[in-house]
Amino acid sequence: MVNDRQKILIVDDKQENLYALEKVLEKVDADIIRTTNGNDALIASLNHEFALAILDVQMPLMDGYELAGYLRDGEKTRNLPVIFLTAAYSDEYHEFKGYEAGAVDFVSKPYRPEILLAKVRIFQQLDRQRRELEKTIALEKQKNHLENILLSMTDAVMVVSKDGFIQTANEATLSLLSYAPGEIIDIPFSELFEDNILSPWKIAEEKTLSSTDIKNLAHHNIETRVFTKHKEAIPVIISGSAFHDRDNLLLGVVIVARDIREQIKSQKALEASEEKYRTLYETSRDGIAFCDMFNRPIDANRAFLDMVGYEKAELLELNCRQLIPDKWHDMDANIFKEQILPRGYADENEKEFIRKDGAIFPVSMRRWLSRDDAGNPIGMWILIRDITDIKILEQQRIMTEKMTALGMLAGGMSHELNNPLMGIHGFIEYCLNHTETQDKRHAILEDAKRETKQCMDLVENLLTFSHMGQSSEEKYRWVDCEDIFDRVLRLLAYRIEKEDVRVVKQISEESRKIYTKGNTMQQVFLNLMTNALDAVMAAPKREIRFEVRPSGENILITLSDTGNGILPGHMKRIFDPFFTTKPVGKGTGLGLSVSKSIVESHGGEIVYESTPGKGTRIGVRLPGKKD
Amino acid sequence: MIKRILVIDDDEAIRKVFLLALEGTEFQVDTAPSGAIGIEMIKEQSYDLINIDLKMPGMNGVETLREIRKINPDTPVYIVTAFFGEFEEQLNAAQKEDLKFELMMKPLTMSQIVSLARGILNGAVIY
Numbered sequence: 090m091v092n093d094r095q096k097i098l099i100v101d102d103k104q105e106n107l108y109a110l111e112k113v114l115e116k117v118d119a120d121i122i123r124t125t126n127g128n129d130a131l132i133a134s135l136n137h138e139f140a141l142a143i144l145d146v147q148m149p150l151m152d153g154y155e156l157a158g159y160l161r162d163g164e165k166t167r168n169l170p171v172i173f174l175t176a177a178y179s180d181e182y183h184e185f186k187g188y189e190a191g192a193v194d195f196v197s198k199p200y201r202p203e204i205l206l207a208k209v210r211i212f213q214q215l216d217r218q219r220r221e222l223e224k225t226i227a228l229e230k231q232k233n234h235l236e237n238i239l240l241s242m243t244d245a246v247m248v249v250s251k252d253g254f255i256q257t258a259n260e261a262t263l264s265l266l267s268y269a270p271g272e273i274i275d276i277p278f279s280e281l282f283e284d285n286i287l288s289p290w291k292i293a294e295e296k297t298l299s300s301t302d303i304k305n306l307a308h309h310n311i312e313t314r315v316f317t318k319h320k321e322a323i324p325v326i327i328s329g330s331a332f333h334d335r336d337n338l339l340l341g342v343v344i345v346a347r348d349i350r351e352q353i354k355s356q357k358a359l360e361a362s363e364e365k366y367r368t369l370y371e372t373s374r375d376g377i378a379f380c381d382m383f384n385r386p387i388d389a390n391r392a393f394l395d396m397v398g399y400e401k402a403e404l405l406e407l408n409c410r411q412l413i414p415d416k417w418h419d420m421d422a423n424i425f426k427e428q429i430l431p432r433g434y435a436d437e438n439e440k441e442f443i444r445k446d447g448a449i450f451p452v453s454m455r456r457w458l459s460r461d462d463a464g465n466p467i468g469m470w471i472l473i474r475d476i477t478d479i480k481i482l483e484q485q486r487i488m489t490e491k492m493t494a495l496g497m498l499a500g501g502m503s504h505e506l507n508n509p510l511m512g513i514h515g516f517i518e519y520c521l522n523h524t525e526t527q528d529k530r531h532a533i534l535e536d537a538k539r540e541t542k543q544c545m546d547l548v549e550n551l552l553t554f555s556h557m558g559q560s561s562e563e564k565y566r567w568v569d570c571e572d573i574f575d576r577v578l579r580l581l582a583y584r585i586e587k588e589d590v591r592v593v594k595q596i597s598e599e600s601r602k603i604y605t606k607g608n609t610m611q612q613v614f615l616n617l618m619t620n621a622l623d624a625v626m627a628a629p630k631r632e633i634r635f636e637v638r639p640s641g642e643n644i645l646i647t648l649s650d651t652g653n654g655i656l657p658g659h660m661k662r663i664f665d666p667f668f669t670t671k672p673v674g675k676g677t678g679l680g681l682s683v684s685k686s687i688v689e690s691h692g693g694e695i696v697y698e699s700t701p702g703k704g705t706r707i708g709v710r711l712p713g714k715k716d
Numbered sequence: 717m718i719k720r721i722l723v724i725d726d727d728e729a730i731r732k733v734f735l736l737a738l739e740g741t742e743f744q745v746d747t748a749p750s751g752a753i754g755i756e757m758i759k760e761q762s763y764d765l766i767n768i769d770l771k772m773p774g775m776n777g778v779e780t781l782r783e784i785r786k787i788n789p790d791t792p793v794y795i796v797t798a799f800f801g802e803f804e805e806q807l808n809a810a811q812k813e814d815l816k817f818e819l820m821m822k823p824l825t826m827s828q829i830v831s832l833a834r835g836i837l838n839g840a841v842i843y
Contacts, residue, residue, distance in 0.1 A: 508730055512727070512730060515732075
């Protein structure tokens with residue numbers, strides 16, 4: 090309804106009459122539409138909603154009654170009230186019977202304006218009432234419609250009055266709360282709902298719902314519990330919206346409550362299952378990360394972050410390729426193209442990763458493709474396992490195997506060599522015994538005897554060196570560390586002599602035995618001694634000092650060299666497996682890390698200090714003999 | 717009475733070293749190139765000390781020892797060897813059978829051979 094102002098139709102064939110009538114009607118609050126004949130009046134009635142028609146009875150072509158007859162037949166104008174203007178002497182009005190009573194009136198001409206005005210106002214009033222009634226009927230219809238919707242809804246819907254009482258509730262409410270129809274009416278809503286969640290309503294409970302409370306409630310999904318008639322609490326999600334009257338005064342709130350028992354149940358099951366996987370993911374000792382198709386990390390578990398040494402936020406700024414040394418990139422790209430894309434996963438393969446601090450460590454890596462519901466690849470899962478320990482064990486195994494092989498070789502050889510050596514040595518001794526000491530040949534025979542003895546010692550040393558540690562049943566026992574060191578020296582004798590290295594031993598008398606098993610400590614000394622020899626090679630002064638002295642309850646064995654020292658940047662990494670400064674093929678980078686693990690298995694530790702240009706001192710601290 | 721020593725070794729150089737080492741001493745030394753020949757000699761002649769090589773073609777040192785003990789359970793027998801790893805089980809078995817013997821590591825110098833012989837046969841301490 091664009092315009093609420095009433096409209097009045099006036100029809101008279103004489104312009105002066107129309108003018109006079111308009112003058113009278115100026116005092117009425119209405120728009121006046123005027124026509125001079127019946128046809129125009131009918132056309133106007135199609136375009137306008139009239140509250141009243143004032144018709145002159147005597148008109149040419151179509152008189153007032155005829156026009157009124159047409160109007161009565163029209164859908165829109167069936168109930169349009171009409172005032173006929175008639176000549177005073179006429180009794181024409183008798184001819185217009187059957188027209189609805191109350192909707193028709195007669196005014197004789199000439200009329201008195203105040204009488205006409207009074208009649209007009211009555212009809213205006215009537216029209217207003219009729220319209221009001223029509224509106225109410227329409228509302229009623231709409232209400233029924235809404236009620237039908239409410240009834241058929243599976244959610245509980247209730248209307249709460251502004252002072253907090255239930256006014257209406259649908260079928261779903263009743264069945265949810267076990268109330269009979271009617272029982273629920275006028276129950277305070279605070280009795281139905283768990284009040285702590287409904288704190289916004291608390292104020293309302295005391296007085297009336299304020300508009301802020303309503304605002305808080307409107308369109309908000311609040312999780313709370315609702316009580317049944319038998320005080321059983323049912324979890325629900327509620328939302329509400331306020332409704333107001335025409336002047337925006339609060340009338341009440343419509344509350345919709347949805348039973349979420351099933352939802353909670355399935356959600357809990359889902360959460361439990363998610364929790365399970367989340368725990369698995371977070372506590373896994375394998376590093377797991379997810380990255381998108383451009384190798385950008387999206388997520389990573391704790392183990393992964395610990396392995397690479399980044400915090401998650403830092404990691405997410407990187408590209409996965411930055412975690413892998415360049416030399417693996419081509420291979421990775423091939424695996425991606427030939428395995429991951431066509432079949433969704435890559436075979437487990439070994440490669441290296443770079444830690445944040447630059448350390449490189451070996452891993453075994455697996456990758457799978459992840460796809461969305463439509464089957465498009467969206468990223469990759471990466472699983473890495475640090476295999477440093479496995480590599481060390483492997484290296485130890487290789488060393489043990491080497492020793493075993495050497496042992497067998499030495500065993501066979503020593504037998505083959507010892508017989509002839511014993512023969513040679515014996516024959517020389519015999520000759521010596523039968524040669525005068527003044528004889529020049531005596532001294533030469535002494536030389537021959539000494540050289541032969543050296544050969545015999547070498548064979549013996551080789552045998553001893555390789556023999557130990559062969560048997561897994563070998564027990565820990567106290568061994569003089571000078572004996573161990575001497576065996577190492579004899580093994581390296583050729584090199585020491587050739588490189589002209591001075592080896593100084595300084596061994597304290599009181600504390601020289603270490604508790605060890607097999608040839609393990611021998612390996613440590615050999616590793617440390619080899620490193621020391623490598624270190625002094627490039628230095629002008631070539632001296633290696635082997636010292637053994639007590640250190641509290643421990644025994645401290647130090648090996649100092651006069652080499653060029655360890656570069657400060659390498660200090661932290663010398664025990665890192667695979668860290669080596671030696672040329673390719675000269676060192677595995679495992680010597681020190683294997684030595685460290687051996688010393689630690691003896692309950693000891695390796696310490697070191699190094700001054701660039703001056704040399705390195707490396708110390709092995711082992712538990713001493715307590716007696 | 718002259719004390720007799722028998723050296724059983726397949727290596728001629730070893731046999732010769734024993735002969736040369738003990739030449740001119742108070743002992744009489746015989747040698748045998750194999751366990752079988754050694755056994756034959758023991759049957760003919762009693763010895764005061766027998767040195768046997770462990771690793772020999774034919775009868776090895778432990779087998780020879782077993783045969784000797786059938787003839788003479790008490791004569792001191794020294795098994796002289798450079799490497800007994802592969803015979804460990806046999807040696808252990810011999811010990812369990814209560815066959816008396818001692819082990820001596822090769823190589824031996826001449827002076828060691830002499831002091832060993834004197835130690836055993838004259839009751840002196842070795843070395």
